Amino acid sequence: MEQHKKYIFKIITSGGTGSGFAVKGYDFLITNYHVVEGAKTLAVEDQDRNRYFARVVMANPELDLAFLHVEGISLADTSITINPDLQIHNTQKVFINGFPFGMPFTITEGIISSTNQPMNNRHYVQTDAAVNPGNSGGPMLNQDGTLVGVTTSKFTEADNVGFAIHFNEVIKELRDFTFSDNVFRVKCNSCDHFIETETKFCPQCGNKVNASVFEEFELSNFATFIESAIADMGANPILCRAGRDVWEFHQGSALIRMFIFRSNYLIVTSPLVKLPKQNLAPLYEYMLSHPYSPYHFGISENIIYLSYRVHLSDLFSEDSEKIKNHVRDIPKLADYLDNILVEQYHCEYSIDSKLA
Structure with missing residues (x-):
């Protein structure tokens, strides 16, 4: 299974995370529609935590499938294969690949409990391997790396089954979708026509279309403020999203996280380094004698953090521009400080660092 993981990606939108993958011969990612619902542009992350800009090019809400075009990488030579003549059977071993709860990549082994389980007017492959949020959109593979199905955690009432x-x-769906212009299209499940423009009815067969499929989630005022600051850094805010009102990205070697704390505060923080096991006095002296106001050092579970905190109400006060500058500037400072602490005070880069 390990050889396939480079073709399995974390899908990141302003609403949450999921998984996606490529199959041999097709230069786009496959995922669940509900993973990307409300987004037409998003980020995908590979195993090395590199992020890429992606566009949704096909949405099939009824089947819960979507295709993504990813800029900057080629996907067609993936080791994950499809076989229309594949035979599957109950008790067959399968592997669930993905990013459960947005965590790092995992592989979960299980067996097929039912090859044709009816649910919600469709038939699914059922497994005894639990499928968690974040696994949605990832591949269920057999031992040869052939696709058995696209994992979905859409059925939240299911317990200990996937x-x-x-x-x-x-x-x-792969055979029907023959476009290469990267235009967003919605598939009509009545006649298989692909619809390019927002409409309430399929222009070919008249089947009702949920117009919300064409809509994108609106950012909150808070998110708009943060993404403006991120754009001022020269970064693409879409590539920095890590869920609803959460951002996470690397500035050089340092990981930067931005989120709301206790519904009242914006927190910007960076886990810089691990504490050394000895000679702590010079390190503590440096931390206490070098205030980087308005930022502050902190230590939690042997990790040194650089953090910034401000009340949400202040984001839209007369200090708004000053606060935006503080948010904009902390990533570069974090990237500078982690190097200082490693090179001069014998710390180790934190596990979240790109140099760890």
């Missing part, structure tokens, strides 16, 4: 969209339905 479901996947059958590989034959995925193959049909």
